[in-house]
Amino acid sequence: MSEQKSVWLLGGPDAGKSNYLTRTWLAIRERAGLIELAALPDEFEYLNTASSQLSGGRFVSHTSRGVHVQNSIPVRTQSVEPQITGDLVVPDYSGEDWIAIHAERRWSEEWESRLGSLAGCLVFLRASSREIVATLDWFGCHKAFGIPLNLGQEAPADGEYQSPTQVVVIDWLQMLRQSLRSTGSTIQRLRVGIVISAWDLVPVDQKSGNPSDYVKSDFPLLSQFIESNSKDFEFAFFGVSIAGADFDRAPGFREEFLNGTVTDFGYVLYQSDDNSFQSRDHTLPIAWALGVDVVAADLRKVERG
Numbered sequence: 065m066s067e068q069k070s071v072w073l074l075g076g077p078d079a080g081k082s083n084y085l086t087r088t089w090l091a092i093r094e095r096a097g098l099i100e101l102a103a104l105p106d107e108f109e110y111l112n113t114a115s116s117q118l119s120g121g122r123f124v125s126h127t128s129r130g131v132h133v134q135n136s137i138p139v140r141t142q143s144v145e146p147q148i149t150g151d152l153v154v155p156d157y158s159g160e161d162w163i164a165i166h167a168e169r170r171w172s173e174e175w176e177s178r179l180g181s182l183a184g185c186l187v188f189l190r191a192s193s194r195e196i197v198a199t200l201d202w203f204g205c206h207k208a209f210g211i212p213l214n215l216g217q218e219a220p221a222d223g224e225y226q227s228p229t230q231v232v233v234i235d236w237l238q239m240l241r242q243s244l245r246s247t248g249s250t251i252q253r254l255r256v257g258i259v260i261s262a263w264d265l266v267p268v269d270q271k272s273g274n275p276s277d278y279v280k281s282d283f284p285l286l287s288q289f290i291e292s293n294s295k296d297f298e299f300a301f302f303g304v305s306i307a308g309a310d311f312d313r314a315p316g317f318r319e320e321f322l323n324g325t326v327t328d329f330g331y332v333l334y335q336s337d338d339n340s341f342q343s344r345d346h347t348l349p350i351a352w353a354l355g356v357d358v359v360a361a362d363l364r365k366v367e368r369g
């Protein structure tokens with residue numbers, strides 16, 4: 065059996081995981097990016113069904129709780145450092161399952177068994193998603209709990225309280241750090257890519273900034289965690305658009321998409337401390353999570369023209 069390298073896609077409901085995975089599968093299958101298909105996977109019905117939906121001009125639908133598809137894809141890279149070959153394992157779990165991991169503060173046996181092959185993670189936050197739970201500010205606190213005089217009279221019922229999204233993300237990362245330490249992992253700095261999905265839906269005034277500016281303004285606690293935990297994690301930011309626009313909101317876009325080739329649509333923004341660039345390669349965040357020097361790879365592509 066070839067070596068397995070897993071990249072975990074973390075994110076709550078509606079975070080953009082399945083659409084990213086599907087678009088990336090198409091890029092891998094078409095051998096259109098840094099990561100290429102080396103051989104057909106044993107099982108790819110899940111990915112192909114989702115691809116048909118996307119190719120038909122519809123976003124891939126919500127993943128039901130309990131759907132645990134492993135997605136093991138034999139891949140290779142072309143002229144990048146380090147050279148990657150083996151089975152890329154990218155499980156697609158539902159956001160509810162991820163929230164349950166946070167609520168129970170426990171990995172399932174399935175996830176624990178994957179820790180040994182973990183190469184890197186991508187954490188998904190979806191622009192303009194209604195599922196994002198905002199951190200309580202003074203105004204929200206007043207709305208939820210009342211004024212100080214009646215505070216504590218009615219605590220939220222069990223199961224009613226939802227942790228803010230940025231708190232959940234930080235908790236996953238802390239759990240991961242703890243698990244890697246306790247299993248004696250050799251990973252020194254786990255690569256964690258923060259992916260702002262549906263970048264096409266980011267408000268115009270924020271689009272002129274970088275994905276890290278977006279995180280700073282919308283998820284300030286997470287931004288501070290990122291700034292102060294570079295000893296244990298190597299972070300990079302990505303802005304991803306599956307098709308370049310929204311099928312349902314951009315007038316005439318679906319038709320334009322259906323008349324074109326799926327892999328010509330969409331883009332990825334890459335941003336690290338030293339570099340930022342835009343690419344058409346949806347495999348780029350996964351390549352980065354696997355340890356590839358994506359800046360050198362992108363420069364070589366520019367040199368090749």
Ligand SMILES: Nc1nc2c(ncn2[C@@H]2O[C@H](COP(=O)(O)OP(=O)(O)OP(=O)(O)O)[C@@H](O)[C@H]2O)c(=O)[nH]1
Pocket residue numbers: 075076077078079080081082083084123124125126127128157158159160188190261262263264265304305306307308309310311
């Ligand atoms: N405009 C736009 N919308 C997107 C993009 N990616 C995802 N979406 C929207 O986000 C929704 C959720 O995306 P999914 O990929 O299903 O999210 P998920 O993280 O897999 O969600 P669960 O399956 O609920 O865990 C989609 O139905 C789309 O409406 C994008 O690049 N552009």
Ligand SMILES: [Mg+2]
Pocket residue numbers: 081082083125126127156157158159
């Ligand atoms: Mg999904």
